Amino acid sequence: MEECKLVLMGFGAVGKGVAKAIQMKKDMVNEKYGISLKIVAAADSSTSAICQDGLDEELLLKTKEETCKLANYPECGSELSGIEILDAVDYDILIEATPTNIKDAEPAKSLTLKAFADGKDVVTSNKGHLALFYKELIEAKEAAGVDFKFEASVGGAMPIINLCQETLASCGISSIKGILNGTTNYILSRMTTEGMSYENTLAEAQQLGIAETDPTQDVEGIDAACKVVILANSVLGIDATYSDVEVRGISDVSLDAIELAKEEGYFVKLIGGVSEKQLKVSPRLVKKNSPYAIDGTLNLANVTTDLADDITVMGKGAGSLETASAMLTDLINIIKNK
Amino acid sequence: MRMNLILEVLDIPGQLVSILNPISELGANVVTIVHKREIKAEESKAAIEIALEGERENLQAVIDKFKEMGVNLIEVDDKVRKEKLSAILYGHIIDKDLRDTFDRINAVDGLVVSDLQIKLNGELESTALITIELDIGKREIAYNKIMEIAKEKDYLVIDEV
Ligand SMILES: NC(=O)c1ccc[n+]([C@@H]2O[C@H](COP(=O)([O-])OP(=O)(O)OC[C@H]3O[C@@H](n4cnc5c(N)ncnc54)[C@H](OP(=O)(O)O)[C@@H]3O)[C@@H](O)[C@H]2O)c1
Numbered sequence: 001m002e003e004c005k006l007v008l009m010g011f012g013a014v015g016k017g018v019a020k021a022i023q024m025k026k027d028m029v030n031e032k033y034g035i036s037l038k039i040v041a042a043a044d045s046s047t048s049a050i051c052q053d054g055l056d057e058e059l060l061l062k063t064k065e066e067t068c069k070l071a072n073y074p075e076c077g078s079e080l081s082g083i084e085i086l087d088a089v090d091y092d093i094l095i096e097a098t099p100t101n102i103k104d105a106e107p108a109k110s111l112t113l114k115a116f117a118d119g120k121d122v123v124t125s126n127k128g129h130l131a132l133f134y135k136e137l138i139e140a141k142e143a144a145g146v147d148f149k150f151e152a153s154v155g156g157a158m159p160i161i162n163l164c165q166e167t168l169a170s171c172g173i174s175s176i177k178g179i180l181n182g183t184t185n186y187i188l189s190r191m192t193t194e195g196m197s198y199e200n201t202l203a204e205a206q207q208l209g210i211a212e213t214d215p216t217q218d219v220e221g222i223d224a225a226c227k228v229v230i231l232a233n234s235v236l237g238i239d240a241t242y243s244d245v246e247v248r249g250i251s252d253v254s255l256d257a258i259e260l261a262k263e264e265g266y267f268v269k270l271i272g273g274v275s276e277k278q279l280k281v282s283p284r285l286v287k288k289n290s291p292y293a294i295d296g297t298l299n300l301a302n303v304t305t306d307l308a309d310d311i312t313v314m315g316k317g318a319g320s321l322e323t324a325s326a327m328l329t330d331l332i333n334i335i336k337n338k
Numbered sequence: 339m340r341m342n343l344i345l346e347v348l349d350i351p352g353q354l355v356s357i358l359n360p361i362s363e364l365g366a367n368v369v370t371i372v373h374k375r376e377i378k379a380e381e382s383k384a385a386i387e388i389a390l391e392g393e394r395e396n397l398q399a400v401i402d403k404f405k406e407m408g409v410n411l412i413e414v415d416d417k418v419r420k421e422k423l424s425a426i427l428y429g430h431i432i433d434k435d436l437r438d439t440f441d442r443i444n445a446v447d448g449l450v451v452s453d454l455q456i457k458l459n460g461e462l463e464s465t466a467l468i469t470i471e472l473d474i475g476k477r478e479i480a481y482n483k484i485m486e487i488a489k490e491k492d493y494l495v496i497d498e499v
Contacts, residue, residue, distance in 0.1 A: 177499060252494060256457045256465040257426050261496070264424060264455060264467055271499055285424055285498040292499060 004035050004335060007089060008042040009082075009111055010097035011064055014125050014152070015042070017324030018095055023057035025328060035335050041089045047071030048078045048085055082107055086114050093334065095327060096124040102222060102242065105129035112137060116144040123330040125152035125323055131226035131242045134233040147337065149330035150234075154227040155180060155299045157322035158315030162333070164235040164303060171305035173235055175275035180227040182297030182317040183211050183218040184250050184270040188283075189295045191258050192267055198253065210297060220249035221270060221281040228272040228279050236274060245279040253283050261285055267293055341390045341397045344374060344413040345404065349384040357386075357409065364399045366392030385412060410448075410473055422452070423480050424469045429493035431456060431464045439468075439487055448473035449480050 006022075008015050019039065026037045038054035049055055049063070049070045063073045071077040080088055094115040098108050109129040115122050117140075124130075129137060130153055141148040151161050155178075164173055179185050183205060190201045202219065205211035217223045225245040232238040250270050261268050266285040269292055273280045286292035291312045294300050299317030304310050316322040347353040354371075361368055367390065374385040390397060404411060412420070431439075436454075443451050453469035472480050481497060488495045 252428075253496070254428065254465060256459065257428060257496060260455055260457055260465055260467045261426060264469070266424065266498070268426075268496055269499075283496045285426065285496055290499075 002035050003038055004093060004331075005038050005040045005089075005091040006093050006095055006331075007085060007091045008039055008095050008097070009085070009107075010099070011042055011044045011060070011070060012097065012099075013320045014097040014323045014327070015044075015095075016061055016064065017320035017322075018097065018327055019057045019060050021321060021324040021328045029332060029335075033332065033335055037331075040091050041085050042070055043081055043085050044070050046079075046081050048080050049073035049076045050078045050080065050085065050089055051076040052089060083110055083114055086111070086118065086120075091120065093121045093123060093331060095331070096122060096126055097327070098126060100126050100217075100223075100226070101128040102131065102217075102226065103128075105132045109133060109137075112148075113140055116140045116146055116148070119144055119146060121147040121334050122149075123152075123327050123334070124148075124150045125327055126150075127153045127223070127226035127230065130233075131229040134229065134241065135239060138233075147334045149334060150230065151330050152323050152326035154230050155301060155313075155315065156182075156317040156319060157325050158299045158301065158313055158317060159326070159329075160231070160301050160303075160313060161234050162329070163311075163313060164231075168303070168305060168308065168311070171307045173303055173305050175273065175304045176231050176235060176301055177271055177273045177304075178301035179269055179292065179294065179299055180272040180281075180301070180317070181218055181221075181224040181270060182299055183215065184221075184224070185294070185299070186210050186297045187219070188250060188253065188258070188268055188270065191253075191255060192262060193295075195255065195259070197255055198251065218249075219251050221247045222249075224270060224272045224281045225279075228274050228281060231272075231274045232279055236276065238274075238276065238279070240279055245281060247280075248282045250283055339391070339394060339397065340369070341392075342413070342415055343388045343390065343401075343404075343411060344385055345388070346383045346385055346410040346412055354386070356407075357388075357404075360403045360407075361388075361390065361400055364392075364403060365396040366390045366400050383410075405475075421472050421474055421477065422469055423472060423477060424467060424498050425484050426496040427466045427468060427484075427488060427493040428496075429463050429488075429491060431466045431493070432458075434491040434493075439491070442487060443468075443470060443480075443483055446479060446483055448476045449483065 030036050041050045047069045105128040108126040112122050187201045225247045228245050232240045258268050265288045269286050271284040300314040302312045369389040372387040374387050440451050450471045452471040456466040458464045470480050
């Protein structure tokens, strides 16, 4: 039986979800594909756990939860971190789930390029490096002849990139429009149903852990804009980067606007639009009975194709296990293609 | 199969013939023609109802031909060929000459402002939802017009998907 040795970079919500998902699904992967998944290293911001014979998923989760540092993993704890780890272990695939950085894309960019240079495949949930350096990354991946998959970076669990690239292989895709950020969809939905102001709704979302303490990335449309760039490049083949997106968030959407819209049969949603003509994130009106009228933190994408007409998908855009599901699918697809 | 069209033609001699010619050329037959005096067409235009018979693709060819000729189709088989486009504008709606906003939209061929709902916010900026009725195929023109006015008058726009 063959082995697939994994390095998990980043052990936050998503990294932990991946560990959990592997624990839950490794028997299935083994039975179906004859491959045994093994985590040989897992790292947080400053420490790691490294064991060439494989780490125990349960123990990784317990160590992180109880002590906050993977260095405390019994016997295999290490002070190594970041890129050093990639030289310290023998591995096949890098699973990268470090924070999204929209300034210089680090540490994701260096980690990814290093893995490519060493001939390793990479699965990521990160958006920063893709939104800023898509072309450079793809060129490096191609030069190295490895796989690079990033389904989780757009829409979390909602299938969209693989859907467009593989399932809809027969179709030309002219545009994608969607609700690509769950936090803002939650805020706008609550403002609509409860008649609460933007400020109060944001505070509520922060209390519930739906919005971050610093909500800028979400409410100013930055997160959605990153996803627009990723879709533009990976699905429509548009050579675009973050600065090509026209971005407006939801912080100036007033309750007046939402109520006026509602009276006339509309909802206000933050929509990311991708087409050859325009890359744009902005608040827009959607009809009450249209597919876009989804509530809460859900994400949605409407794909306009030439042969199949419109296709709409919807799903959880965030969440630990949900996002991990997309990464595990990418991982399985890489294994299947070997 | 049979198809009913209501279309708008210029109210000058010879117009009807120019519409009827392509119909037979494209393999469809005219069953009836009725002048629809009760439909208020735009100034100097008349509404005409035509019932046609033919194969599906021939009838489609007629519609395509009419579109190509710039004939305005008001209804096809009872389906109104007008669309609506709504947008929310936020800013100094009243101060910045609402009349002018209306006039400039209405001045565009095929666009008519059909509704305006406004929420006044004291002396402050107000929010308005404007609805424009437009001929099929004019969405982009309407969108561009709204954006042009909004840019000039410093309105924020929430446009329709
Ligand atoms: N959360 C979601 O539902 C979701 C959905 C789709 C995509 N994503 C993307 O997935 C990525 C991870 O998200 P998350 O929610 O898991 O974030 P998170 O909870 O903040 O976790 C980030 C993890 O990365 C570690 N880290 C920080 N700097 C690092 C460095 N220089 N080297 C190695 N590890 C480092 C952190 O270490 P410490 O534990 O020491 O702080 C933490 O374990 C982000 O790029 C995000 O945009 C998230």
